Amino acid sequence: MVVEASGRGQAMTGVGRRSENRTAGDGPIGAAAGTAADRAYDALRSAIVEGELAPGAPLTEVEQAARLGVSRTPVREAFARLVAAGLATERGPRTLVVSDIDADDVAALFDLRRALDEQAARLAAARVLAERTAAPGLAPTTISAAATAADEAPTAAAFRAIAERFATVTPAVLQGDDPQRHGYYALVAEFDAALDAALSTSPYLAAAIASTRVHLARVRRLARDDDARLADSAAEHGAIARAISDGDGERAAAATRLHLHEALTSIHRHLPRPGAARRAADRRPEETS
Amino acid sequence: MVVEASGRGQAMTGVGRRSENRTAGDGPIGAAAGTAADRAYDALRSAIVEGELAPGAPLTEVEQAARLGVSRTPVREAFARLVAAGLATERGPRTLVVSDIDADDVAALFDLRRALDEQAARLAAARVLAERTAAPGLAPTTISAAATAADEAPTAAAFRAIAERFATVTPAVLQGDDPQRHGYYALVAEFDAALDAALSTSPYLAAAIASTRVHLARVRRLARDDDARLADSAAEHGAIARAISDGDGERAAAATRLHLHEALTSIHRHLPRPGAARRAADRRPEETS
DNA sequence: CATGCTCTCAATGTATACATTGAAACCGTC
DNA sequence: GACGGTTTCAATGTATACATTGAGAGCATG
Structure with a gap:
């Protein structure tokens, strides 16, 4: 088989x-x-x-x-x-x-990411909605259930907070060489963590996403992003986080798709081979020099 | 992290x-x-x-x-x-x-399958389109390039053939106990193989899909499908294969989504716990008899 | 001089011996 | 009789010794 x-x-x-x-x-x-x-x-x-x-x-x-x-x-x-x-x-x-790992691999990796990350965004937004309906008028004064309350509807709050922090990432902020970039990547890591938390009921999907992150780290090294791209990426992340915190699954998925498209485009701009070299080599046109 | x-x-x-x-x-x-x-x-x-x-x-x-x-x-x-x-x-x-592996796991697994299989259907259909434009008027008489021709546009033909064979699977055919079921499952395996072939440029996605199939085999054992469900499933598979062979990605994705929804519904009908038991247990509504 | 063969060797594949550790049973004491 | 400590043991974790195999160098021969 x-x-x-x-x-x-x-x-x-x-x-x-x-x-x-x-x-x-x-x-x-x-x-x-x-x-x-x-x-x-x-x-x-x-x-x-x-x-x-x-x-x-x-x-x-x-x-x-x-x-x-x-x-x-x-x-x-x-x-x-x-x-x-x-x-x-x-x-x-x-x-x-x-x-x-070359440009073709990156493209193939993003074929998988598109599928996983869009679904993840949708599910995270759905969880926000589910939490909202589960605890509609939850007041913060319920003392004995305070811990329970914190466990009950964290998704929306977490993504809202992360979205706001992404909004503070501007090209000017990224001028400082490495420390700020590290801060940015740490923020992305927090976003990923929030996503994982939101996917607690979909462990298979979460595991698959986690497995892509190692490869993404390699790609990141291969094609260092410039500050402008990083700022754009932060804005895109913010849009995703905001859509999730609003419980808007389709918007979250669309924002994810946009982000991945921009990221892939940027990577291919920085990578040696643009891609799709293999098929051209496989074929045997009769007029090749 | x-x-x-x-x-x-x-x-x-x-x-x-x-x-x-x-x-x-x-x-x-x-x-x-x-x-x-x-x-x-x-x-x-x-x-x-x-x-x-x-x-x-x-x-x-x-x-x-x-x-x-x-x-x-x-x-x-x-x-x-x-x-x-x-x-x-x-x-x-x-x-x-x-x-x-319980009902919750199956639901979680299908969260992943939805993402992967829809993307796979889309990509397979896209490949059909790409092959069509790459070799528009390919005549079968090109002797020296015969093998090349067979390699050039196999996707559409393969899925078309598989769709036709799925169409022959009727409830009556499935009456014979095990052998026919094996035949059906073999047909599904052929479908999977054709999909893998179409995903040769997306090996990450193909690998992720392959990894879900083992779990699906377990699920299949857990919730034996009845003949009616098998016949429906065959029809759904046929619709997916037809859409792919037509190069219609959106239809293929929609057909996939439909198939997965029906499959999951059928499985949950046959499984002990319907699902979502954990959240209900976590919550502490005051009026739960 | 080219070609084919053999032979060596280095690497994995496998088995087993030793170290470590967590748990459960056992025993003594309070 | 219950509880705590100790001890044993069974399992993994690690190291190493042996078996196997594929590739490459080296050599003999046409």
């Missing part, structure tokens, strides 16, 4: 197994983690995303085991997770390499 | 690593496979899908190693894949159990 999926562009997984159970205060850097397999996976993932391990670089168990100071067994498990996450690809029967 | 995804309903992955490289003729049954890890994974996945390993059953390395006749190492890798596929869940720090 199931035609093999072309070659690259592996899987859509994530939901870190036992990762990021950082105890918030291990060492100077966040180097230590739970098990050795977790450390190995985190280190390798980070290295791939940061570009230290270039696309196409071979991943051998012995070498990485030596580099990370663990035995082959945890490295083996880490490799398996990398393959599941799509960050590594099996080339040949016994060769594992860092997955390549 | 990234809020942990609720608990159950893990990941969306798949793209079998090196599985199903069956050499088409190993033994009497298709029991033998490539590596021991592949065999272990296939065996465990099959056991879980078939219900031999019930939801909640603990998965211990030693026990499964003994049962499958391999050592712990391949079993370990198989477990990792099961977790990545969402068929197993880590309960506690050192306990792996077969993932549970």
Whole structure:
């Protein structure tokens, strides 16, 4: 069954197994983690995303085991997770390499993002509506149910607050080199977290979305956005958040679609190959030079 | 970052690593496979899908190693894949159990399916259009380019043929107990394969879709469809295939949405808990008898 | 000099031995 | 008799040793 999926562009997984159970205060850097397999996976993932391990670089168990100071067994498990996450690809029967990522991959990744993020926006807005009808006249004075109230309708409030903070991101603010950008990306991360929270009843969708974020981090590194694009992106995010907080699913989906279109366009503008090179090479026109 | 995804309903992955490289003729049954890890994974996945390993059953390395006749190492890798596929869940720090699947899970799974399958239908239809414009007056007499021609516009033809075969599936045909049902499911599998082929340029989406099919197989076992539903489902599949072969993306997406809605409704009708039990339990209305 | 074969080797695949850890049973004490 | 501590044990986590296999270098031969 199931035609093999072309070659690259592996899987859509994530939901870190036992990762990021950082105890918030291990060492100077966040180097230590739970098990050795977790450390190995985190280190390798980070290295791939940061570009230290270039696309196409071979991943051998012995070498990485030596580099990370663990035995082959945890490295083996880490490799398996990398393959599941799509960050590594099996080339040949016994060769594992860092997955390549080019313009075609980005386009393919966005084919998936469109589907996932639009649905997520719709569902988040629907949740806002559901919360609204569930607790119509909830006064903040209900003392004994205060915690319950905070749990009851957080979605709208969270997205409203995030939308307002996105509104403060202007090109002028982004002038300061890295710290502000980090702040912006942190804000995006908060948005993602709010979305995850809103998708608590759709864990499959949430997991699929989470799995795309690793690849997006790689893409982000590949095509550094300029300040203007970042400001636009912030505005687009704000529009999405506002639509969700209003419970307007269609507007949220449309804003998401717009944002993804702009993001993809911007990325392709900054990337080497514009795309669609393979089909042109496959065909065999008789007049090719 | 990234809020942990609720608990159950893990990941969306798949793209079998090196599985199903069956050499088409190993033994009497298709029991033998490539590596021991592949065999272990296939065996465990099959056991879980078939219900031999019930939801909640603990998965211990030693026990499964003994049962499958391999050592712990391949079993370990198989477990990792099961977790990545969402068929197993880590309960506690050192306990792996077969993932549970109930009505809520099915609803959550369909939240993902809606997103993925609609996008897939749209993209497949778009591919049909692209092929049509790429080779407008392609005559079947171009001998030297015959193979190329067969590769050039297969999408429309494939879906057209599948649609016609779906049209032959009637309630009367489905009377014969299992063989006919198998035939129907084989037809669905062909549809899936055609879809995968059409999604060759969107491998991320294709992989995500593939990862949902395992769970759908479990659901199928849970809620056996009656003949009437199967016939309806065949008609719905046929409508989707026809829309794709016509290159009508919106119609294909709408037909997909309809099919998924009907399928989910039918499943919930056959499943123990209708769903949405958690929220009702969380809330504390004062007048709940 | 080109070509095919063999042979070595390095890497994975597998098995097993050792370390670690969490839980449950058991026992002693209050 | 209940409770707390201790101890045992079974399971995973890790390391390493052995088996297997594919690729490449090297060599012999046409």
